[in-house]
Amino acid sequence: MAEQKSPAAQRLTQVKDFLAMSKAATTIPWDPDCTKFPSRKELPKIEGAPDQAAWVWGADDHIGRLNLLTPARVAAAAKEIRTGEMVPVNLPLNVPAQPAFDREPFKHEIKVIFENIAYDDLYHLNTQSGTQWDGFRHFAHVPSGNFYNGAKGTDIVGPSANNKCSIHYWAEHGIAGRAVLLDYRAYAYSKGILYDSFDRHAIPYSELAACGKAQGIDIRPTAQGGDIRIGDILLIRSGWKETYDSKTPSERCAAALRHGNGEPGDDGQRWAGVAQEEEVLDWLHDCYFAAVGGDAPAFEVWPTQKEYHLHEYVLALWGMPLGEMMDLERLAEKCRERGRWFFFFTSAPANCPGGVSSHVNGTAIF
Structure with a gap:
């Protein structure tokens, strides 16, 4: 588990955030609508995770920082x-024709369904x-x-x-x-x-x-x-x-x-x-x-x-x-x-x- 602040410290943070009309990410899982997030050096330590891991959106999260693309932010964008x-x-x-790192080149075939009538692609x-x-x-x-x-x-x-x-x-x-x-x-x-x-x-x-x-x-x-x-x-x-x-x-x-x-x-x-x-x-x-x-x-x-x-x-x-x-x-x-x-x-x-x-x-x- 991440290290947690004391209840008094959490309450003080909440009061400061309310007065500043902002919301800090202090409790895991983080709320994507927060307006303040920890710096890299302030990241909480998460039990079982490597140092500097920001696995902060929940145990079942699969999208990471895409959580930040909230309806409000997309509308503003x-x-x-x-x-x-x-x-x-x-x-x-087909670009590049020869991919780097020994990856397979793209190949495209046309599949004839009915000559002069219908065709498919094979990628x-x-x-x-x-x-x-x-x-x-x-x-x-x-x-x-x-x-x-x-x-x-x-x-x-x-x-x-x-x-x-x-x-x-x-x-x-x-x-x-x-x-x-x-x-x-x-x-x-x-x-x-x-x-x-x-x-x-x-x-x-x-x-x-x-x-x-x-x-x-x-x-x-x-x-x-x-x-x-x-x-x-x-x-x-x-x-x-x-x-x-x-x-x-x-x-x-x-x-x-x-x-x-x-x-x-x-x-x-x-x-x-x-x-x-x-x-x-x-x-x-x-x-x-x-x-x-x-x-x-x-x-x-x-x-x-x-x-x-x-x-x-x-x-x-x-x-x-x-x-x-x-x-x-x-x-x-x-x-x-x-x-x-x-x-x-x-x-x-x-x-x-x-x-x-x-x-x-x-x-x-x-």
Whole structure:
């Protein structure tokens, strides 16, 4: 069980919250409508869970930070829709032609029902082959072997397999809310920071903050005086699609088929992405994003040179959907054209009971 405050301390907190017209998350399970949540350093210790686990929405919770997408927050986010312009963020299902990390390429067949009258599709795909949501069954907290909310590998495959933390719960809840784009690629190049997004390039918090400032955004949470609201969806453009388009098919394939662990002299998978560092962990947690995503194959810089991956924190410890390989090129152009970096965002994950992940099926609306 989580450590609890004394009754007197709880009552004092309640009085303060009432006077401030706010509600703090102090009792597990947390109420998603709360307006104040603990920082990463203030997270309660939960019995049986790894340190820094935020399994706070109930023992039977399967959607994690998506709980923050309450009707009130979605309704408020809808005010971002002003012109009605829509920008999908989904790559074609056959892009990349050769997926990274040894994943199966997409295959499409046409099934003839009646010649010249009726046809069907047959898709053969790995949901991680392109624009994707990493579900909570995708990546565990490595030291403990726990997936989100205590799910285990035996919940996913084998004779005891069940639907704990399945992707279909996301589909049943829905994903819609206010999103923000940080166009790091454009910012970096404007500052002479040149890099190949098909190679290892770590994006630290300091540069993300500077990128936000250049766009007129304070990327700190509102609780710290910034512009990020509880339940916002974060998107980061690192330039992967731009680089992909600039390379030949053989160069793309060679990069995707690199093997090894990325050690010096090793030809392993290497991709630009968000840095594994304490400042990034604090920021991703304390903003209380409902979900995060980007255009890179791993979101975080790959391979990690720390003893942990951001995936462990984002997915397994905090229950935050993590998107990868979104097509953010047109979105960045539209944001720049409109001078707006916040917009309404909606996504329809696959309703697949027992599923690990899903294509995003996402659209930004201005």
